[in-house]
Amino acid sequence: MSSSNLQLEAPLDPAFKVERRTATGRGDLLEVSMGPQHPSTHGVFRMDVVLDGERVTKLKPVFGYLHRNHEKIAENTTYLGSMPYTDRLDYFCSLTNNWAYALTVEKLAGLQPPERAEYIRVITAEFTRLQNHVCLIGFLLQDMGASGTPLMYAFREREAILDLFESLTGARMMCNYMRFGGCRVDLPSGWLDQASKVVDRFPRFLDEFDRLISGNEILAARTQGVGVLPRELAVSASVTGPVLRASGVNYDIRKVDKYGIYDRFSFRVPLGDHGDVYDRYMVRVLEMHESLAILKSALRDIPPGPIMDPKAKLRSFKPKAGEAYGRIESAKGELGFYVISDGSANPYRYRVRPPSLINLTVLEDMCVGHTVADAVIILGSIDIVLGEVDR
Amino acid sequence: MMESLEALVSRMASVLPAIDVSLVPNEAPGGPSSLRVAPQDGRRAAEFFKSDPGLRLDYLSNLTGVDWPDRVTKQKVKSKRLVDGVEKEVEETLETRTPGFLEVVYHLYSIELKHGPLIFRMRTADRMAGVHLPSMTPVWRGAEFQEREVFDLYGVRFDSHPDLRRLLMWETFEDHPMRKDYVEPNDYEYEPTAHDEVLAKIKERDSSGVSGTA
Amino acid sequence: MLGTGLIKGMAETARNFVGSFLEEDRLTTVEYPEERIPAKEAARSFPFLVFDGDDAEKGLRCVACQICEKECPPQCIFILKDTAKKPDFVGKMQFQPKVFDIDVSVCMSCQICVEVCPFEAIKMDVDFELSRFDRFEGLLIHKDELSKPNSYFRKIHPTDAAAVDANLAAEKAKAEAKAVADAAAKAKAASAAAAGLAAPAKPAAAAPPPPPTPADPILKSASSSTAGPGLAETGSGKTHAPAHGS
Numbered sequence A: 001m002s003s004s005n006l007q008l009e010a011p012l013d014p015a016f017k018v019e020r021r022t023a024t025g026r027g028d029l030l031e032v033s034m035g036p037q038h039p040s041t042h043g044v045f046r047m048d049v050v051l052d053g054e055r056v057t058k059l060k061p062v063f064g065y066l067h068r069n070h071e072k073i074a075e076n077t078t079y080l081g082s083m084p085y086t087d088r089l090d091y092f093c094s095l096t097n098n099w100a101y102a103l104t105v106e107k108l109a110g111l112q113p114p115e116r117a118e119y120i121r122v123i124t125a126e127f128t129r130l131q132n133h134v135c136l137i138g139f140l141l142q143d144m145g146a147s148g149t150p151l152m153y154a155f156r157e158r159e160a161i162l163d164l165f166e167s168l169t170g171a172r173m174m175c176n177y178m179r180f181g182g183c184r185v186d187l188p189s190g191w192l193d194q195a196s197k198v199v200d201r202f203p204r205f206l207d208e209f210d211r212l213i214s215g216n217e218i219l220a221a222r223t224q225g226v227g228v229l230p231r232e233l234a235v236s237a238s239v240t241g242p243v244l245r246a247s248g249v250n251y252d253i254r255k256v257d258k259y260g261i262y263d264r265f266s267f268r269v270p271l272g273d274h275g276d277v278y279d280r281y282m283v284r285v286l287e288m289h290e291s292l293a294i295l296k297s298a299l300r301d302i303p304p305g306p307i308m309d310p311k312a313k314l315r316s317f318k319p320k321a322g323e324a325y326g327r328i329e330s331a332k333g334e335l336g337f338y339v340i341s342d343g344s345a346n347p348y349r350y351r352v353r354p355p356s357l358i359n360l361t362v363l364e365d366m367c368v369g370h371t372v373a374d375a376v377i378i379l380g381s382i383d384i385v386l387g388e389v390d391r
Numbered sequence B: 001m002m003e004s005l006e007a008l009v010s011r012m013a014s015v016l017p018a019i020d021v022s023l024v025p026n027e028a029p030g031g032p033s034s035l036r037v038a039p040q041d042g043r044r045a046a047e048f049f050k051s052d053p054g055l056r057l058d059y060l061s062n063l064t065g066v067d068w069p070d071r072v073t074k075q076k077v078k079s080k081r082l083v084d085g086v087e088k089e090v091e092e093t094l095e096t097r098t099p100g101f102l103e104v105v106y107h108l109y110s111i112e113l114k115h116g117p118l119i120f121r122m123r124t125a126d127r128m129a130g131v132h133l134p135s136m137t138p139v140w141r142g143a144e145f146q147e148r149e150v151f152d153l154y155g156v157r158f159d160s161h162p163d164l165r166r167l168l169m170w171e172t173f174e175d176h177p178m179r180k181d182y183v184e185p186n187d188y189e190y191e192p193t194a195h196d197e198v199l200a201k202i203k204e205r206d207s208s209g210v211s212g213t214a
Numbered sequence C: 001m002l003g004t005g006l007i008k009g010m011a012e013t014a015r016n017f018v019g020s021f022l023e024e025d026r027l028t029t030v031e032y033p034e035e036r037i038p039a040k041e042a043a044r045s046f047p048f049l050v051f052d053g054d055d056a057e058k059g060l061r062c063v064a065c066q067i068c069e070k071e072c073p074p075q076c077i078f079i080l081k082d083t084a085k086k087p088d089f090v091g092k093m094q095f096q097p098k099v100f101d102i103d104v105s106v107c108m109s110c111q112i113c114v115e116v117c118p119f120e121a122i123k124m125d126v127d128f129e130l131s132r133f134d135r136f137e138g139l140l141i142h143k144d145e146l147s148k149p150n151s152y153f154r155k156i157h158p159t160d161a162a163a164v165d166a167n168l169a170a171e172k173a174k175a176e177a178k179a180v181a182d183a184a185a186k187a188k189a190a191s192a193a194a195a196g197l198a199a200p201a202k203p204a205a206a207a208p209p210p211p212p213t214p215a216d217p218i219l220k221s222a223s224s225s226t227a228g229p230g231l232a233e234t235g236s237g238k239t240h241a242p243a244h245g246s
Helices: A070-075 A080-087 A094-109 A115-144 A149-169 A191-214 A217-223 A231-236 A242-246 A277-301 A355-367 A372-382 B005-015 B039-051 B143-154 B194-207 C004-022 C067-071 C112-116 C150-156 C158-195 C217-222
Strands: A030-034 A046-052 A055-062 A322-330 A333-341 A349-353 B021-024 B034-037 B059-068 B071-083 B086-098 B101-110 B115-123 B132-134 B157-159 C047-051 C077-081 C097-103 C122-124 C147-149
Touching: A030 A372, A046 A372, A055 A355, A055 A372, A070 A080, A070 A349, A080 A094, A080 C112, A094 A115, A094 A322, A094 A333, A115 A149, A115 A191, A115 A217, A115 A277, A115 A322, A115 A372, A149 A191, A191 A277, A191 C004, A217 A277, A217 A372, A217 C004, A231 A242, A231 A355, A242 A277, A242 A333, A277 A372, A322 B059, A333 A355, A333 B059, A333 B101, A349 B059, A355 A372, A355 B143, B005 B021, B005 B034, B005 B039, B034 B039, B039 B115, B039 B132, B059 B115, B059 B143, B143 B157, B194 C077, B194 C097, C047 C150, C067 C077, C067 C112, C112 C122, C147 C150, C150 C158
Parallel strands: B034 B115, B132 B157, C047 C147
Antiparallel strands: A030 A046, A046 A055, A322 A333, A333 A349, B021 B034, B059 B101, B071 B086, B101 B115, C047 C122, C077 C097
């Protein structure tokens, strides 16, 4: 992709006006449509990139290749009927998606899940965070050219967590587990021991991974100082999750809102200092350590008892008119649901606040001035899932 | 903690001259009420929310549209009237037409003071030509993609948005799919699936009158 | 020293490589399809219909109430009711499905149909090898292929099946006890009527059975005529409510 005299017949996009000459006058700018079938774009994501040599001078993300109007589908189905569709938003984290939606509808209908259900939710959500971060790190290293090895090790660890999900919910990815007012089924016998085993074994993987890659000189050279996101821009652009915390902003919804029973666990919020790709990588590694701490105490303290609010009902569920906004700290950022009820069986308005999409607002700011190869890892460090970006 | 919405409304009225802001109640047990701001005062209110030392709402969490189509409410009115020289009580049905509008809802939080949410909403004049609202992108950069999405799916035009294009649908698409009166076009090119037959069978069965009986 | 990080990483790769021969948890792959991991008990793929006994037609638990069809989010179930009725496991006359199709090309295995079924009639299978030659008719699975015996359900989900069986047995015992009590009451009333011919007949026996009052309107239409043999619903007016109702 060096500079060439290639002239495009028309700009790729009507609103996409490009000056043909660079400021230095060394050569023509090159427009590249990266994606939607590019292997580094994590799905069907497209970026219209303008290159000066190998440097990115302009970058516009193009969305919609996986758009299925999830919100419209949800407005035409019952409250319960949208629950399996939420699995398919961010298909790595179906259990946190379930939780965010259930939390919102519980606010709307005034339901209160019993204590055991809250513990199960925390346990499954933290396992979800673990396996999401594991995969993200694997994919990020894959984007950097560390083909295969770290990703395979990451997937091996994820497998143990997916086995837990399967024996609890029946499915590995599309769990469809939470219900308004609780959870669908109770933990099967022996599940807690199995989960404790996974939690006890996980630090070994993190240490191995640390030795494998964190001290690696090539990793440091590729990621440090690349894709810096300044603190002020991160706050103003509504960036959330590990990307925000890597820029040094202490904002974790588990700490701020204390939804569920997160006020009972002590954990630290890892913060970055520079806001570059390396910090985003390290923040996720440290977050996994904190998730393990939460899991350990949750698996120890989980009480027996019912798992559903007795007021909850499965069929002909019609919350009273009103609106509610519920948000949780999902692995990718703030996942919010905004539901307006008009008293009927279907929500009048159903909105998903997708963290992946909104974190992409700053993609251009982070990429301009870097090379194409860096743009790939900057995108990888944001951690997007197209099922959620396009909905 | 943040001040109550009533106190905020009265403080806004004293700080910002001639501002049109009112309280919208919310009946859900868990959800807070919201503020309604007139579109012409939107930017002033937003800058106040962001910069006021007691609020410091520096984080626009969620921005979304809601469609409220025209509503027709029927009311039966009894009145006495002279019919053929005799006074009779006549029952009439009065139709009142409430014009619809599009609404944009903003959920604000403060990262600095860790409070929130403050919810405010703005309404367009109607659903046809007057669908203009001020853009919040200059205040909160996070509004950029979300306003593009609302423009795409609802057709609200955000004035002074830097790059107002469709976000999810393609450039040449004409309608706004999230509106309540949206009709799917029937000229899609698509691959037939077995499911079309199932849906057709359901339709046929339901239209035959007897629910589910062969 | 520059390069130590790289060498450390290489050592870690070597450890994993050697470890995959020695430790079981470092090698998690199996050679499918020769080797298979046994299915988890909670695992689910697509729904199937349960029948009791040996005859799929007679023992089918489904009463064609169409609740699952209405609740299915992608609308992949299609049911046509048969006009004829047949007795269910407690002997009550119920409708049965004439056509029951599941379109597995759109089914998303969410198991909402299983949760809403009040008759324990639809359950999740674990069979996932469903490739077909024809993607239209082949993926539309019909009633005869969907019906599977209760013994199969017991095999794939033992814990769940045991709970369901216990529930149904308790219900059946209750229904039988009630039938015996009703018969006794009837006999007593008849003998009383025979003894005192002059006295007006007691309304308790002569009155038609009161209509059942299930909590659920859809259920009501499914079991509106409950005059089964030997099951006159008199007395409390309480219906044979499914164990797993709303």
